Amino acid sequence: MMDGEACSPMMENNHQMEEKTVPISCVRKILRWCRKNLLLVLTIAGVCLGVFLGFLLRLAAPSKDTIMLISFPGEILMRALKMLILPLIVSSLIVGLSALDAKSSGRMGIRTLVYYFATTFAAIIVGIILVLCIHPGDPVLKDETIAGSKSSKLTSLDALLDLIRNIFPSNIVQACFQHEKTAYKNVTIPKKQIIYVPLEDGNRTYDILNNTLGSLANITVSNETSTTTILPENMTKIIVETMETVEIRYFPYADGINVLGLITFCVGFAIILGQMGPEGQVMVKFFNILNDIVMKLVVLVMWYSPVGIMFLIAGKVLELEDPSEVGRRLGLYIITVITGLVIHAGVTLPLIYFVICRKNPLKLFQGVFQAWLTALATASSSATLPVTFRCLEENMGIDKRVTRFALPVGATINMDGTALYEAVAPIFIAQMNGIDLSFGQIVTISLTATCASIGAAAIPSAGLVTMLMVLTSVGLPVEDISIILAVDWFLDRIRTSVNVLGDSYGAGVIAHMSRFELAAMDHVQDYQIELNSIEKELQDLDQMTDNENKPIKEENNVYSKR
CATH class of the missing domain: 1.10.287 (Helix Hairpins)
Structure with missing residues (x-):
C-alpha cells in the first residue's frame, strides 16, 4: 500500500509535467516559425495595422495634407520598388535566356504564351458566367450616381496598334522611361467658301452675309470686285472664311517603362549572346553580377516593406468618402468580382498546377505569400516583381532560367485578374442601362478583354484605361465608368494579387514542363x-x-x- 501511495503522487507529477511541456513545445514551434518567417509576419502585421490605423484616424477627419503625409512612407516604398524594375527586368532576362540555346528558348516561350493566354481566357469565362448569373446591375444605380467621366475616342484598333508599336520601340533608351500611346486632339483649320454674284447684286449680297455671318465667331466675310480676266467679267467674288475644328489622331509618348519593348530587345540580345559561346562570357558575367546586386537591393527594400505597406493602406482607407454608402450601391458588383477572382485564384489556377505538375498548390501559395501580400498593398505587378523573384527562387527553388523569363513576361501580358474585371464591368454597365447583350457582343467582350488585359500597364488602376476600349467595342456608354470608380482602388488590389499569383503558378508549370x-x-x-x-x-x-x-x-x- 505504501509503495502504491508513493507512486501515485509521482505519476501525477509526471502527468502535470507532460501537460506543461506540450504547450511549451507548441509555443517554441510557433516562435521558431515566426523567427524563420519574420519578414512575412511583419508584412501581415503591417497590413492589419494599416487597416486598423486607417479606420481609427477616420474618426479625426484629417485634412488632405495630413492624409498625404500619412501615405508618404508608402509612396517611398512604391518608388523604391519601381526603381528596381528596369535593372531587374534587363539583367534577369539576359542572364536567364543566355543560359539557354535558341531551341530551348523557343519552346519555353511557346509554353509561356500558351499558358498565359489559356488562364486569361479561363478567367474571362468565369467572370462572364458569374455576372450573368448574379446580375448585379440595376438601372436605379445610374439614377443615384452622377456620371462625370469623359468620353474617350480610343478604339480597339488603336489599342492593338499601340501594343505592336511598343513591342518594337524606335529608341531603346527612350523605352526605359516612356511608351507610345495613341491620343486624339482638336485642331482648328481655316476653310474658305467662294461665292460669285453679279456686280449689281454684289454689295447687297455682301451686306446680307456680313450682317448675318460676320457677327459669328471664326467667320470672316469679304468681297472683291474685278474687271480683269481673273474673275468673270462684271462679277463680284464674296469670300466666306470659317475656322473648322477637326479631331485628329496622333502618337505622343506617355511616362512609364515600355516593358514590352525592353522584353523584345533583351530576348533577342540574350539569345544571340548565348550563341556566342566563350566570347560572350564576359558580358554574361557582367549581367550575372548586376542581377545579384539588384537582388541584394531587393532584400533591403523588402525589410522596409512592412512599414511602407502599413502607411500605404492607411492612406487609402482615409481617402474613402463613405464606405457604407458605396457598399450599399455597389455591394453586388463587388461580390461578383471578388467571387470570380477567388474562384480563379483558388480553384482554376491550383487545379491547372496540380493536374500538370502533380504537386500540392498550397505549398506554392505559401512560398509566394509574401509577394501576394505586397501585390495586395501596392496594386502593381511590376512593383511586386522583385519580391516574386525572391519568393520563387529562394522559397520554392524554381530554376532561375525559368523565373527570369516567365515572370517579366507574365508581369506584362498575364493579367488574369484584370481580364476578369474587364469582362464583368462592361456587362454590369449594360445591365445598369437596361441593355440586353447578344451572344455576339459577349464574345466581342471576351476577345476585347483579352487584348485589353495584355495591353494594360502593370501599374495601379491601369484596367480603367483599357476598360474604355472594351466599352467602345460593344457600343456601351463610356461615361458610366465613373460609377465603379469608387470601388476600383479596392478591387484593383485584389485583382493585382491574382495577377501575381497567376504568374507564380505559371512559372511553376513552365519549370515542370x-x-x-x-x-x-x-x-x-x-x-x-x-x-x-x-x-x-x-x-x-x-x-x-x-x-x-x-x-x-x-x-x-x-x-x-x-
Whole structure:
C-alpha cells in the first residue's frame, strides 16, 4: 500500500509535467516559425495595422495634407520598388535566356504564351458566367450616381496598334522611361467658301452675309470686285472664311517603362549572346553580377516593406468618402468580382498546377505569400516583381532560367485578374442601362478583354484605361465608368494579387514542363566544364614536361656544338 501511495503522487507529477511541456513545445514551434518567417509576419502585421490605423484616424477627419503625409512612407516604398524594375527586368532576362540555346528558348516561350493566354481566357469565362448569373446591375444605380467621366475616342484598333508599336520601340533608351500611346486632339483649320454674284447684286449680297455671318465667331466675310480676266467679267467674288475644328489622331509618348519593348530587345540580345559561346562570357558575367546586386537591393527594400505597406493602406482607407454608402450601391458588383477572382485564384489556377505538375498548390501559395501580400498593398505587378523573384527562387527553388523569363513576361501580358474585371464591368454597365447583350457582343467582350488585359500597364488602376476600349467595342456608354470608380482602388488590389499569383503558378508549370530540357542542358554544361578541366590539366602537364626536358635539351645542344 505504501509503495502504491508513493507512486501515485509521482505519476501525477509526471502527468502535470507532460501537460506543461506540450504547450511549451507548441509555443517554441510557433516562435521558431515566426523567427524563420519574420519578414512575412511583419508584412501581415503591417497590413492589419494599416487597416486598423486607417479606420481609427477616420474618426479625426484629417485634412488632405495630413492624409498625404500619412501615405508618404508608402509612396517611398512604391518608388523604391519601381526603381528596381528596369535593372531587374534587363539583367534577369539576359542572364536567364543566355543560359539557354535558341531551341530551348523557343519552346519555353511557346509554353509561356500558351499558358498565359489559356488562364486569361479561363478567367474571362468565369467572370462572364458569374455576372450573368448574379446580375448585379440595376438601372436605379445610374439614377443615384452622377456620371462625370469623359468620353474617350480610343478604339480597339488603336489599342492593338499601340501594343505592336511598343513591342518594337524606335529608341531603346527612350523605352526605359516612356511608351507610345495613341491620343486624339482638336485642331482648328481655316476653310474658305467662294461665292460669285453679279456686280449689281454684289454689295447687297455682301451686306446680307456680313450682317448675318460676320457677327459669328471664326467667320470672316469679304468681297472683291474685278474687271480683269481673273474673275468673270462684271462679277463680284464674296469670300466666306470659317475656322473648322477637326479631331485628329496622333502618337505622343506617355511616362512609364515600355516593358514590352525592353522584353523584345533583351530576348533577342540574350539569345544571340548565348550563341556566342566563350566570347560572350564576359558580358554574361557582367549581367550575372548586376542581377545579384539588384537582388541584394531587393532584400533591403523588402525589410522596409512592412512599414511602407502599413502607411500605404492607411492612406487609402482615409481617402474613402463613405464606405457604407458605396457598399450599399455597389455591394453586388463587388461580390461578383471578388467571387470570380477567388474562384480563379483558388480553384482554376491550383487545379491547372496540380493536374500538370502533380504537386500540392498550397505549398506554392505559401512560398509566394509574401509577394501576394505586397501585390495586395501596392496594386502593381511590376512593383511586386522583385519580391516574386525572391519568393520563387529562394522559397520554392524554381530554376532561375525559368523565373527570369516567365515572370517579366507574365508581369506584362498575364493579367488574369484584370481580364476578369474587364469582362464583368462592361456587362454590369449594360445591365445598369437596361441593355440586353447578344451572344455576339459577349464574345466581342471576351476577345476585347483579352487584348485589353495584355495591353494594360502593370501599374495601379491601369484596367480603367483599357476598360474604355472594351466599352467602345460593344457600343456601351463610356461615361458610366465613373460609377465603379469608387470601388476600383479596392478591387484593383485584389485583382493585382491574382495577377501575381497567376504568374507564380505559371512559372511553376513552365519549370515542370521544361525540367528534362533544363536537366539535359545542365548535364551538357557539367560535361563541358569537366572537359575544359581535363584540357587544362593536360596543358599544365605538357608545360611541366617541357620544363623538365628543357635542361636536357640545353645539354644536348652544348654537346652538339662541341
